[in-house]
Amino acid sequence: MKSLKIIFTLALINLACITNMQGQAQGTSELSLGYGSNSIYKIYKFYDVSISTALSSISYSEIESSGVVSLSYKYAVNNRFMLGGSVSYENLKINKIEYFGLLDFEQTSGQNFSNFSIAIEADYRYISNPKFQMYSGLGIAYFTSEAFESNTSYQLTGLGFRVGKKVAAFAELGFGYKGSFALGASWQF
Numbered sequence: 317m318k319s320l321k322i323i324f325t326l327a328l329i330n331l332a333c334i335t336n337m338q339g340q341a342q343g344t345s346e347l348s349l350g351y352g353s354n355s356i357y358k359i360y361k362f363y364d365v366s367i368s369t370a371l372s373s374i375s376y377s378e379i380e381s382s383g384v385v386s387l388s389y390k391y392a393v394n395n396r397f398m399l400g401g402s403v404s405y406e407n408l409k410i411n412k413i414e415y416f417g418l419l420d421f422e423q424t425s426g427q428n429f430s431n432f433s434i435a436i437e438a439d440y441r442y443i444s445n446p447k448f449q450m451y452s453g454l455g456i457a458y459f460t461s462e463a464f465e466s467n468t469s470y471q472l473t474g475l476g477f478r479v480g481k482k483v484a485a486f487a488e489l490g491f492g493y494k495g496s497f498a499l500g501a502s503w504q505f
Contacts, residue, residue: 409429433459
């Protein structure tokens with residue numbers, strides 16, 4: 317029992333030391349290039365299903381995405397909070413398929429739509445160790461695309477990880493214009 321208390325105490329001291337070490341100082345800049353999948357644009361068009369009033373036909377959209385390529389710049393306002401912006405690009409190919417019966421359907425040839433987003437973003441670093449950072453973030457974007465009526469979008473990064481010192485790899489889980497899963501590389505200077 318005494319060894320368990322010692323291990324628990326050492327683990328708490330280690331955790332306190334890790335969270336007090338700063339991976340970025342105030343004034344640090346970060347440039348990152350990433351690739352994401354399953355953007356909000358793809359998900360929104362995927363659920364574009366319509367059923368005729370007489371139930372004689374059902375139509376839906378089949379979506380192909382190039383994935384989202386994004387370039388971001390962020391500035392450390394303090395040791396845990398980063399503020400910046402990003403630009404991202406995604407190409408969607410949308411095929412409309414309409415079913416008239418069990419074996420009777422018609423497919424409309426694919427239309428290509430380019431989504432170009434410009435965003436303001438903020439990140440909060442829960443763990444800001446020089447070699448490992450864990451964060452969450454929020455972004456609001458203006459985008460251009462013929463496929464959508466609205467021109468505003470968002471990105472909610474639920475959990476992000478950055479591994480490395482100056483040059484590092486990152487992975488993010490979230491929802492929005494950058495996709496639900498993104499990988500990439502970043503450089504802090």
